[in-house]
Amino acid sequence: NAGVTQTPKFQVLKTGQSMTLQCAQDMNHEYMSWYRQDPGMGLRLIHYSVGAGITDQGEVPNGYNVSRSTTEDFPLRLLSAAPSQTSVYFCASRARLQNTEAFFGQGTRLTVV
Amino acid sequence: QQQVKQSPQSLIVQKGGISIINCAYENTAFDYFPWYQQFPGKGPALLIAIRPDVSEKKEGRFTISFNKSAKQFSLHIMDSQPGDSATYFCAASNGGSQGNLIFGKGTKLSVKP
Secondary structure, X not given: OOOEEEEOOEEEEOOOOOXXXXXXXXXXXXXXXXXXXXXXXXXXXXXXXXXXXXXXXXOOOOOEEEXXXXXXXXXXXXXXXXXXXXXEEEEEEEOOOOOOOOEEOXXXXXXXX | OOOEEEEOOEEEEEOOOXXXXXXXXXXXXXXXXXXXXXXXXXXXXXXXXXXXXXXXXEEOOEEEEEEOOOOEEEEEXXXXXXXXXXEEEEEEEOHHHOOOEEEOOOEEEEEEO
């Protein structure tokens, strides 16, 4: 039972480069989201999606794009990486019904130099 | 504006002792209050959750106490064990706004043998 799978686990980027963080879930969850985790800051919501074709911004969306073409996948794109985007990124999914358990991936540790 | 305030930032407890982590929220529309546990290098995982219609929920050694009038809730870990050493996040969500989880900044718990 894979759950939520994130790739890659580690990535180093140069300032200005672009890349896509992949997230896939096999639980047929309609709701998916991306968080970033920084020391002393907790987890902050970047973008979320309540179903295929529907996305919306969270608390810290600047510099990131998302799309949701299938129920299973929710990639996060960094358009032009900046050192401020150095962080650990987590993807999460849950059933569409609110207030149910959210399942997190194991994270992607991104360093922008 | 931080909507969920968590304290303390770090906590050291002796094996067998009680660990207590506190959270306070501002938005009275929140109607779901989960606690997540995160081990190093892993994604957060749901530990226990409560809804505001009850004042306490217990699962094994873990108990959530909820005070609706004070807008506070806390996690109590009884008979703390070294295996409980992890970072704990409280969170809150509002079912009326897509159910996005708003996290506290986290508490790093260390249980000494």
